Amino acid sequence: MRNGTGEILTRLRDAGPLSRAELARQTRISSAGVTKITAQLHAAGLVGEYALQGHSVGRPPVSLSLNPDAYRVLAIHLGAGQAQVALFDLMLNGGPVRSAGFDLSDPIESIIDVAVRLSNEVMQEASSANLKILGVGVGVPGSVDDTKRINIHSVLAGWKNVAFAQAFESLLGLPVVIEHNATAIAMAEARYGDGREAESILHLFLGQGLGAGFAQTGPGERCSPVEIGHVAVNPGGPSCRCGGHGCLERYFSEQPLRQLVGDPDIARPDLVAAAMRTDDWPTIYEYLLQALSTTVTLLGPERVVLGGDLNTAPDAFLNDLRRDLAPRVMPQQRERLKIGRTSLPGPAGASGAACVALESFFYSGGPAFAQPMSQLAPQT
Numbered sequence: 001m002r003n004g005t006g007e008i009l010t011r012l013r014d015a016g017p018l019s020r021a022e023l024a025r026q027t028r029i030s031s032a033g034v035t036k037i038t039a040q041l042h043a044a045g046l047v048g049e050y051a052l053q054g055h056s057v058g059r060p061p062v063s064l065s066l067n068p069d070a071y072r073v074l075a076i077h078l079g080a081g082q083a084q085v086a087l088f089d090l091m092l093n094g095g096p097v098r099s100a101g102f103d104l105s106d107p108i109e110s111i112i113d114v115a116v117r118l119s120n121e122v123m124q125e126a127s128s129a130n131l132k133i134l135g136v137g138v139g140v141p142g143s144v145d146d147t148k149r150i151n152i153h154s155v156l157a158g159w160k161n162v163a164f165a166q167a168f169e170s171l172l173g174l175p176v177v178i179e180h181n182a183t184a185i186a187m188a189e190a191r192y193g194d195g196r197e198a199e200s201i202l203h204l205f206l207g208q209g210l211g212a213g214f215a216q217t218g219p220g221e222r223c224s225p226v227e228i229g230h231v232a233v234n235p236g237g238p239s240c241r242c243g244g245h246g247c248l249e250r251y252f253s254e255q256p257l258r259q260l261v262g263d264p265d266i267a268r269p270d271l272v273a274a275a276m277r278t279d280d281w282p283t284i285y286e287y288l289l290q291a292l293s294t295t296v297t298l299l300g301p302e303r304v305v306l307g308g309d310l311n312t313a314p315d316a317f318l319n320d321l322r323r324d325l326a327p328r329v330m331p332q333q334r335e336r337l338k339i340g341r342t343s344l345p346g347p348a349g350a351s352g353a354a355c356v357a358l359e360s361f362f363y364s365g366g367p368a369f370a371q372p373m374s375q376l377a378p379q380t
Contacts, residue, residue, distance in 0.1 A: 004029050005037050006365025009046070009066065013091065013363065014196070017050060017065035038064055046070050066090060072131050073357035074122065074174065076115050077139040077181060077349030078164075080104065080156060080208035083111070084347050085118040087126055087133070088354035090362060092192040097347050098122055104157045112164070116171045123172075136174050137357030138164055139181035139349050141211070143225055148177045148360070155230070155242045156209040177360040180225040181205075182307075183213030184352030185344070187223050189305050190215040191355055193343035198302035202226065202295065203342070205308040206272070210253045214299055228295050229253065233287040248291045251284050254309070260284065269312035276317060285320070292321075293328035300333055307342045 002010060007027040011018060018026070024034045041047045047064045068091040075094070077084040081104055086097040098118045102111050119136075126133060140162075142154025149165035165176040179187075186203035189195040200216040210229035216222050229249035230242045237246025250256060254271065258264055260281075261274040275281055296304065304325075306313065318339065326334045344351045360366070 002363065003365040004033060005041070006363055008034065008037055008041070009365060010363050012047060012064060012066040013191075017063040019061050019063050021061075023064070044070075068093065070132075071134045071362065072126060073134050073354050073361065074119060074136045074172075075139075075350045075352075075354035075357065076119060076136060076168070077347065077353050078111065078115065078141070079139075079181065079349055080141065083115045083118060084350045085115060085122050086347075086350045086354070087122055087131065088351070088358070090358065092188065092351060092354055092358065094346055094350060094354065095122075097350055099347075108159065108162055112167050112171070116168070119168075119172055133174060135357050135361040136168055136172060136176040137184070137353040137355070137360070138168060138176060138178040139184045139353040139356070140164060140178055141181055141209070144178050144180055148179060148356075151178060156211075175361060177356055179223075179352070179356040180211075180213060181349055181352060182211040183215065183223050183225050184356045185307060185342070185348045186213035186215035186305070186352075187359065188344055188348070188351045188355035189303075189342065190217045191359075192351075193305075194340065195303055195305065195343070198338070200299070200301045201303050201305055202299060202301035203305045203307055204228065204292070204310060205348075206253065206306075206310045207268075207308040208254045210249045212295065214301065226295060226299070228291050231291040231294065233290050248287055251287050257284075268309050271309055272313035272317055276314070289321075289324055289328065293325055296325065296329050296333065296337065302336050302338065304337070304339045305342050306340070307348050311341045311348075 008023055011023055011026050020034050024031045046067055048067055049062050051062055068089045072087040072089055075086050075088055082099055082101050084097050084099045086094045088094045100114050100118055102114050140151045141156045143152045145152055151159055151162040151164050153160050164178050168176045182203050182205045186201045189203055190201045195201040203213045205211050212226035212228040214224050214226050230247045232244055232246045233248045234246035238250050239245050240247040240250050257271050257275045260278055266274055322339050342348050
């Protein structure tokens with residue numbers, strides 16, 4: 001939930017630069033309220049004032065623009081065997097990504113240590129450049145609790161009730177929020193990617209497993225994980241690590257696709273293209289369509305975004321999906337449904353984690369603004 005400060009910051013992010021009058025109309029905050037809040041934001045160096053050109057009578061109107069360099073957030077993405085860490089500004093522009101591998105069977109403490117080591121390296125560089133960090137966003141596999149602090153269960157990693165937020169806060173000295181990785185990426189697509197034109201996004205992510213996240217930015221704003229990989233597409237089929245049988249992930253994820261192709265060393269970006277050339281591809285593709293059409297029918301996203309190894313799938317795969325998915329969903333959904341690749345630059349997992357941090361610590365107008373505005377002024 002955003003307060004008045006958060007509403008103004010969000011409008012300036014999405015539609016800025018804007019005048020104070022325009023902000024009052026769009027946010028429905030009183031003119032006096034907008035003037036007070038923007039004065040505080042300007043004094044803190046969070047927004048700049050610019051006189052509009054071409055105005056010849058009286059005092060020229062002033063527009064306000066967000067200063068994206070005022071702060072950074074630290075993003076940590078814990079994927080399937082790899083940690084990625086980077087800093088992002090207030091418009092989700094990221095710096096160099098540091099990464100390191102780990103084994104999912106490693107102790108949680110060891111995996112956290114890997115991410116902390118990378119984070120300290122990134123923060124040391126930020127300190128030398130006088131960059132101020134608001135907080136940390138962490139993308140994790142599996143569901144998280146309502147407080148966004150505990151990784152409740154990751155079927156892929158085997159983690160249960162891991163208090164990642166508390167662990168990272170104690171080691172990094174910054175506030176931390178966590179989110180299911182595919183959901184975080186869906187949020188980033190909706191806030192900063194091509195999905196800004198849609199009110200709801202389904203992000204489908206193929207990697208070691210198969211996951212999805214849903215983000216709705218229109219009325220009734222919400223975000224949630226979607227366990228599409230554990231939809232039973234072949235009841236009575238092979239057992240899955242989730243405890244079910246015949247789940248989509250048993251057919252459409254990295255390891256089963258490698259087995260289908262018969263080449264254990266094939267590069268992951270080439271995996272879908274190679275699978276499409278096999279005799280069993282029509283069956284696997286049908287399983288995907290079955291689960292995806294059910295998901296789209298139930299959630300009603302306006303846009304399906306392909307990420308992970310699906311982002312490098314050949315155009316033929318994308319064209320087939322556009323042709324074959326529409327007839328399987330409701331008529332009113334067909335008219336607005338669009339399917340495309342991710343529009344986020346760089347590693348999408350890190351972008352998603354950064355988006356979660358920005359929403360929690362900046363654009364909500366919440367924790368970061370609990371202290372006096374004078375204390376929020378960027379370091380010089």
